[in-house]
Amino acid sequence: MCIFAAPMVALYVVSIGIAWLVHPKQRRARQARKSQ
Amino acid sequence: MPEIAAAVPPAGQPEESMRAMSFLEHLEELRKRIIWSIVAVTVGFFACWKYADRIYDIMQRPIMDALHRNGMSEKLVYLNPTEPFNLYLKVAFLAGLFVASPFVLYQVWLFISPGLYRHEKRYVMPFMFSTIALFLSGGVFGYKMVYPAALNFLIDYGKQFQPMITIGEYTDLFLTIIIGMGVIFELPILVFFLSLMGIISAGWMWRNLRYSILVIFIHADD
Numbered sequence: 001m002c003i004f005a006a007p008m009v010a011l012y013v014v015s016i017g018i019a020w021l022v023h024p025k026q027r028r029a030r031q032a033r034k035s036q
Numbered sequence: 037m038p039e040i041a042a043a044v045p046p047a048g049q050p051e052e053s054m055r056a057m058s059f060l061e062h063l064e065e066l067r068k069r070i071i072w073s074i075v076a077v078t079v080g081f082f083a084c085w086k087y088a089d090r091i092y093d094i095m096q097r098p099i100m101d102a103l104h105r106n107g108m109s110e111k112l113v114y115l116n117p118t119e120p121f122n123l124y125l126k127v128a129f130l131a132g133l134f135v136a137s138p139f140v141l142y143q144v145w146l147f148i149s150p151g152l153y154r155h156e157k158r159y160v161m162p163f164m165f166s167t168i169a170l171f172l173s174g175g176v177f178g179y180k181m182v183y184p185a186a187l188n189f190l191i192d193y194g195k196q197f198q199p200m201i202t203i204g205e206y207t208d209l210f211l212t213i214i215i216g217m218g219v220i221f222e223l224p225i226l227v228f229f230l231s232l233m234g235i236i237s238a239g240w241m242w243r244n245l246r247y248s249i250l251v252i253f254i255h256a257d258d
Contacts, residue, residue, distance in 0.1 A: 020238035
């Protein structure tokens, strides 16, 4: 069960990072910081 | 027959290579792509048919290792005379589909690419590459790590009984685990699109981490 679950938890954590990178709010904030 | 525009360019973008195709032209193009894909899968099937027994040897290696480790007879059984023949047909077809998949994906690309803008086309290759790489990683991880460990545990757990594992049931279990792991490894791609559309955010995912872990463990137990 742990062998099945461990990669899924790791992928979930990686996905949090991806979601943080590509979410429109974050992208807008990054663009605003760049333009300042 | 009304004409259907291939796509309407966004404001400010030049109408590069935008030609309206009629509905019948779309159908004709689809027919051509499907025929080429079927030809490729058929060629793949016949090429793999010759090696179906070797491919199945690779597929059954995890169960053989698990049976060997637990001191049991290293033979799978069949309950119907047609079962081995059907099994090799299935294995050759799936292997042929796998071998032909780059060509089939290329046909899909040829069908959809005329409807895409240049800036959209730029994302297709990274998307395709990461999707295939993640799926293959999931499959390899399932084959090398998850499946042998799960089989070893399960065979060891039922040690007091004599196993009579049929080739059909074993193949179904193998495909479920390997393809399942491949699909599970596509989670970052799914999250990428959901997040891009603003449906989910990193904060929401982080707040629901504990529930996600619970769901993952329940799913892993299945």
